[in-house]
């Protein structure tokens with residue numbers, strides 16, 4: 149049984165990660181921005197060992213406080229899942245939305261890994277995963293637009309490469325993982341796959357992660373994505 153720490157667990161992919169890991173008998177430390185209104189998440193406690201904690205990933209003091217609360221507790225797999233989409237096309241690019249998106253999508257995942265390193269070092273599996281997007285691929289950008297979302301995920305991808313090198317001597321493996329185009333609030337109804345397929349695929353990719361294949365940019369089906 150592994151201890152799995154996940155952000156953004158009240159809906160979408162985070163909720164499904166929690167469900168599937170609990171069903172596999174792992175312990176899930178599920179975090180979400182507002183713990184008042186998370187009925188669906190709390191109901192998952194009937195499946196197994198679930199801890200729910202409040203964490204707005206954009207508030208770095210909250211990250212520090214939660215780490216102190218969980219001090220001494222091993223984390224085997226840390227999954228940075230929380231993310232935001234802010235629309236942007238040429239002529240209507242909001243600098244405020246861009247800054248918010250960088251904070252949530254790129255800076256906070258790195259701060260979370262940084263803060264929870266002592267917990268990861270206590271874990272047996274030693275894996276950190278950041279949910280990115282294929283839209284962060286510079287090479288794959290053949291259609292333009294989405295300045296804010298694309299660049300925030302490209303920044304995350306870049307920072308995860310530094311993380312890969314910095315964590316190798318601690319024996320911690322990193323993965324930059326694209327969930328596919330999924331039918332969630334963010335992905336919308338036109339997504340190609342549902343949350344069950346996306347998350348079961350991502351869990352399989354995470355299972356294959358080791359220090360030997362650390363630092364890859366891969367999708368839920370195990371397909372490599374060009375940077």
Ligand SMILES: NC(=O)c1ccc[n+]([C@@H]2O[C@H](COP(=O)([O-])OP(=O)(O)OC[C@H]3O[C@@H](n4cnc5c(N)ncnc54)[C@H](OP(=O)(O)O)[C@@H]3O)[C@@H](O)[C@H]2O)c1
Pocket residue numbers: 155156157158159160161162180181182203204205206228229230231232252279280281282326327328329330331332333334335336339
């Ligand atoms: N769906 C897709 O097709 C797709 C494709 C590529 C990548 N992704 C990535 O997959 C991840 C999950 O997306 P999703 O489809 O599940 O999106 P979603 O349904 O919109 O859910 C987003 C989750 O992130 C949380 N979140 C946002 N800002 C937060 C903050 N400041 N602090 C804590 N939690 C915060 C949300 O919490 P609240 O309810 O409090 O807002 C929610 O739990 C994201 O990183 C996204 O970029 C999704």
